[in-house]
Amino acid sequence: MFENKDQSHTSLDKIGEFGLIQLLTEHFKIYHKSTLKGVGDDAAVLDLTKEPSVVTTDLLVEGVHFDLGYMPLKHLGYKAVVVNLSDVFAMNALPSQITVSIAASNRFPLEALEELYSGIQLACDTYKVDLIGGDTTSSTKGLLISITAIGQAKKEEIVYRNGAKPNDLLVITGDLAAAYLGLQVLEREKQVFKVNPNATQPDLSMYSYLIERQLKPEARKDVIELFKKLHVKPTAMIDISDGLSSEILHLCEQSKVGCNLFEEKIPLDPQVIATCEEFNLESTTVALSSGEDYELLFTIDQKDYDKIKGNPNFTVIGHMTDAKEGAHLITRANQKIAIIAQGWRSF
Amino acid sequence: MFENKDQSHTSLDKIGEFGLIQLLTEHFKIYHKSTLKGVGDDAAVLDLTKEPSVVTTDLLVEGVHFDLGYMPLKHLGYKAVVVNLSDVFAMNALPSQITVSIAASNRFPLEALEELYSGIQLACDTYKVDLIGGDTTSSTKGLLISITAIGQAKKEEIVYRNGAKPNDLLVITGDLAAAYLGLQVLEREKQVFKVNPNATQPDLSMYSYLIERQLKPEARKDVIELFKKLHVKPTAMIDISDGLSSEILHLCEQSKVGCNLFEEKIPLDPQVIATCEEFNLESTTVALSSGEDYELLFTIDQKDYDKIKGNPNFTVIGHMTDAKEGAHLITRANQKIAIIAQGWRSF
Numbered sequence: 001m002f003e004n005k006d007q008s009h010t011s012l013d014k015i016g017e018f019g020l021i022q023l024l025t026e027h028f029k030i031y032h033k034s035t036l037k038g039v040g041d042d043a044a045v046l047d048l049t050k051e052p053s054v055v056t057t058d059l060l061v062e063g064v065h066f067d068l069g070y071m072p073l074k075h076l077g078y079k080a081v082v083v084n085l086s087d088v089f090a091m092n093a094l095p096s097q098i099t100v101s102i103a104a105s106n107r108f109p110l111e112a113l114e115e116l117y118s119g120i121q122l123a124c125d126t127y128k129v130d131l132i133g134g135d136t137t138s139s140t141k142g143l144l145i146s147i148t149a150i151g152q153a154k155k156e157e158i159v160y161r162n163g164a165k166p167n168d169l170l171v172i173t174g175d176l177a178a179a180y181l182g183l184q185v186l187e188r189e190k191q192v193f194k195v196n197p198n199a200t201q202p203d204l205s206m207y208s209y210l211i212e213r214q215l216k217p218e219a220r221k222d223v224i225e226l227f228k229k230l231h232v233k234p235t236a237m238i239d240i241s242d243g244l245s246s247e248i249l250h251l252c253e254q255s256k257v258g259c260n261l262f263e264e265k266i267p268l269d270p271q272v273i274a275t276c277e278e279f280n281l282e283s284t285t286v287a288l289s290s291g292e293d294y295e296l297l298f299t300i301d302q303k304d305y306d307k308i309k310g311n312p313n314f315t316v317i318g319h320m321t322d323a324k325e326g327a328h329l330i331t332r333a334n335q336k337i338a339i340i341a342q343g344w345r346s347f
Numbered sequence: 348m349f350e351n352k353d354q355s356h357t358s359l360d361k362i363g364e365f366g367l368i369q370l371l372t373e374h375f376k377i378y379h380k381s382t383l384k385g386v387g388d389d390a391a392v393l394d395l396t397k398e399p400s401v402v403t404t405d406l407l408v409e410g411v412h413f414d415l416g417y418m419p420l421k422h423l424g425y426k427a428v429v430v431n432l433s434d435v436f437a438m439n440a441l442p443s444q445i446t447v448s449i450a451a452s453n454r455f456p457l458e459a460l461e462e463l464y465s466g467i468q469l470a471c472d473t474y475k476v477d478l479i480g481g482d483t484t485s486s487t488k489g490l491l492i493s494i495t496a497i498g499q500a501k502k503e504e505i506v507y508r509n510g511a512k513p514n515d516l517l518v519i520t521g522d523l524a525a526a527y528l529g530l531q532v533l534e535r536e537k538q539v540f541k542v543n544p545n546a547t548q549p550d551l552s553m554y555s556y557l558i559e560r561q562l563k564p565e566a567r568k569d570v571i572e573l574f575k576k577l578h579v580k581p582t583a584m585i586d587i588s589d590g591l592s593s594e595i596l597h598l599c600e601q602s603k604v605g606c607n608l609f610e611e612k613i614p615l616d617p618q619v620i621a622t623c624e625e626f627n628l629e630s631t632t633v634a635l636s637s638g639e640d641y642e643l644l645f646t647i648d649q650k651d652y653d654k655i656k657g658n659p660n661f662t663v664i665g666h667m668t669d670a671k672e673g674a675h676l677i678t679r680a681n682q683k684i685a686i687i688a689q690g691w692r693s694f
């Protein structure tokens with residue numbers, strides 16, 4: 001995890017916009033030959049002529065997507081990048097460049113933005129992507145981060161949401177619901193702290209996996225590399241940012257298929273199960289509707305099953321059907337329940 | 348100019364994020380074969396393999412960059428796109444795709460966002476660019492627009508800020524300071540309206556050029572096409588978004604040259620001169636320091652002078668010198684004054 005630093009305070013209006021961009025970006029490395037010109041002109045110049053590109057963008061708003069009460073700025077910077085890269089991986093592509101724009105109110109001193117950018121830089125170094133531009137400006141309230149990520153893939157390797165066929169297997173990476181429960185734990189501790197600011201630092205070690213999934217999620221670059229190694233090309237893929245049920249419905253709608261999802265197959269970490277019990281939450285409901293897992297949900301032809309069988313990264317959680325059969329959850333009691341979108345909504 | 352529409356009110360939380368994106372983007376046309384997949388998957392897919400790409404991004408914040416008190420939402424959408432395209436043109440490139448992300452507080456009903464997107468769509472149609480993606484989310488306060496633009500140019504045609512040489516001519520397109528004065532006029536009328544909301548609609552026809560430059564600026568696509576026709580490649584170029592003095596200093600610093608700028612050559616519209624007198628402003632100071640003109644500032648080798656001579660789009664306003672001579676304004680009284688950055692700062 002990241003360390004916290006003492007923060008001194010340099011007001012942003014002393015530096016000016018151009019000085020600020022330079023200060024914040026001067027230590028970033030360039031990893032890709034395709035980055036001909038990064039920060040410092042009217043636009044970055046990229047040589048994206050080798051293969052098709054993918055482009056995705058996300059906007060994170062303080063008070064809507066994050067709470068600086070428990071999200072350290074360095075983690076926030078890291079997570080903001082990861083969220084975007086996850087969308088690139090969901091196309092079976094590898095990211096190469098990002099732009100980062102921020103709007104910050106005058107309550108943020110230079111040192112706060114440096115902390116934010118140190119997280120952005122760590123993500124760039126971890127995932128080998130180049131920061132090629134952005135915009136920094138003031139806001140009238142709070143902090144806002146807008147990131148656009150660019151990646152590449154061979155045309156025949158790009159995976160869309162619309163390629164799933166009846167009888168394809170529905171597969172998920174990792175496990176679900178931990179990020180949401182991490183948020184619940186952090187929210188509870190924040191309330192406790194509000195009531196009693198002098199309480200001893202709580203022992204959160206029993207929730208460590210949950211909190212790490214909330215504060216420092218990773219995107220599944222390893223899975224994209226694994227697909228190449230295993231010679232697997234999913235027929236459809238999406239990343240799980242808004243909840244499993246919502247993402248399954250996207251795949252079904254765009255691929256014009258139905259699906260059967262088996263409750264007993266949904267992968268949950270033991271900390272998730274224990275914390276659901278503690279919070280009196282139904283773990284399947286949480287797994288279906290909670291967001292921010294940044295795992296990949298994909299479909300494969302049944303003939304590819306042997307290639308992924310037994311791999312600890314993958315869990316087969318169901319299979320696709322004809323569209324007219326609809327999308328259903330098959331419960332442990334063998335009941336068939338229609339899946340409805342319960343995912344996270346920002347409005 | 349644009350017409351206003353009566354607005355009915357549909358709350359955003361009734362629609363949800365996915366329905367909203369579909370509603371707002373379904374009428375956009377695709378102009379470029381390079382857009383293989385636009386809105387609707389985890390990422391857009393682009394074929395940018397023909398020539399190098401340029402990428403630029405801008406963030407516009409309510410209360411910092413615009414005031415909805417006098418900026419109609421349709422104009423705002425149009426301007427937000429134009430601001431970004433201007434940066435693409437400043438690289439001597441032509442834009443092809445944009446992503447648009449917005450954060451809007453719950454005071455904005457669906458109809459307001461539709462109005463905003465109708466301006467974005469008009470800009471896309473006017474400049475022939477494809478909307479390929481974006482993000483819509485709620486904000487805790489106000490409206491925020493983040494746009495990333497992608498363009499292309501042959502490698503040998505890309506113009507950076509750093510190619511100016513001593514003795515190159517310093518040239519500007521169009522004229523300066525009108526957008527800033529348009530803002531001053533609108534601000535004044537807003538104050539008048541605050542004091543007396545029942546006053547008759549003011550006659551602003553004498554400021555029509557100024558107001559149009561503020562509310563509906565255009566980016567100089569025509570100039571980039573003209574360069575090709577005239578076989579002119581600037582040695583350095585930048586767009587004028589933050590004021591002439593600031594942009595000149597960028598060219599000088601990055602090209603490692605100085606310059607002499609002649610006050611008498613700075614192109615000003617008669618409405619600018621008249622309104623400066625009315626507001627008791629010194630027109631040269633305004634021209635040097637006011638932003639949002641979105642004209643192009645560029646340098647050319649003296650041998651190219653005959654190609655641009657007499658063209659009403661271009662005004663030679665000075666020439667570059669050795670770096671050690673510094674950057675100076677030569678006044679009408681033949682005084683030599685060091686140019687300092689006075690441009691618009693968002694912090």
